Amino acid sequence: MFELEICVDSVESALAAQAGGAQRVELCGAISEGGLTPSLGMIGAVRERIGIGVFVMIRPRCGDFVYTEEEWRVMRRDLALAGGAGADGVVLGILQQDGRIDIERTRALVEEAAPMHVTFHRAFDVTPNLEEGLDGVMATGAHRILTSGGAENATEGSVCVRSLVQRANCQVRIMIGGHVRPENVGAIAEATGAREFHASLRVPVASPVTWRHPSLRLGHTGCEDDVRYQVFAEDVRQLREAIDRQGMRQGPGSREQGAGSRE
Numbered sequence: 001m002f003e004l005e006i007c008v009d010s011v012e013s014a015l016a017a018q019a020g021g022a023q024r025v026e027l028c029g030a031i032s033e034g035g036l037t038p039s040l041g042m043i044g045a046v047r048e049r050i051g052i053g054v055f056v057m058i059r060p061r062c063g064d065f066v067y068t069e070e071e072w073r074v075m076r077r078d079l080a081l082a083g084g085a086g087a088d089g090v091v092l093g094i095l096q097q098d099g100r101i102d103i104e105r106t107r108a109l110v111e112e113a114a115p116m117h118v119t120f121h122r123a124f125d126v127t128p129n130l131e132e133g134l135d136g137v138m139a140t141g142a143h144r145i146l147t148s149g150g151a152e153n154a155t156e157g158s159v160c161v162r163s164l165v166q167r168a169n170c171q172v173r174i175m176i177g178g179h180v181r182p183e184n185v186g187a188i189a190e191a192t193g194a195r196e197f198h199a200s201l202r203v204p205v206a207s208p209v210t211w212r213h214p215s216l217r218l219g220h221t222g223c224e225d226d227v228r229y230q231v232f233a234e235d236v237r238q239l240r241e242a243i244d245r246q247g248m249r250q251g252p253g254s255r256e257q258g259a260g261s262r263e
Contacts, residue, residue: 002189002243003196005055005175006236007031009038013202013231014046014054020236024053026091026119026198031229033062035121037078040085047086055089055119056082058109065095065123072105079113089116091146093123100127101136110141119144122177126150134164138172146198148178155184158191165193182242189246199239202229 006017007026017025027046028035035057047054060067060074067075072094079090090113094102101124110118120142127133130150137145147164149157154176165174176188177198185197207226 002247005198007200016231016233018050019233021240028057043085053088056087058090058092091119091121093121106140118142144173146175153179161192182238185242186246201235205230
């Protein structure tokens, strides 16, 4: 079975991901900043409304992935709170100043997260050597790596992802992300051998605001204060169907990598 994870930042988008056939959601706040830890209220609300897996982003700020001791303590607290709110897994990544995987502190988080699953997010893609990075993530005990193969998108990184899948040899799951869409997921699956896929599929939706200040902007330059984004079930369903068609072409012998859904 091929698995699909959808990145969401709202209850509405989480419900759409479930209705469209995703196995789990990656729940984030501030997706425009690359994804930060969502509020405890949001985690609880999403957990109450959906029955598929909920993996919570553990990232205390935007920017790089080198964290101070205080930030690491915040991550530990957020991890514990996410677990207490019913999360099935967490998504995180810590690097050293030279860009290599921070094995020691990541391993500590993985151990504290148990029995939740841990995905090492795309901080992996900015490590200087992805093969060495893969070995580092495996040493942490994390269950999954989200990667585009170090490229701007999954298509461009397909050759690298195939090498990672083969090197991982099922010791850690390789989930591919980076502009995964219905029209390209079949080719990506063929080229990489990956069995897990991650997508956002967010689209801008009309704001109900009827009056806008003519000059004041509260966000940073280039940020539209009134723009909001949402995932729709039909978009998820189209991607799910494209993935399922690929699975049928490969036949029943394809290896399952489950453990995304809530037990």
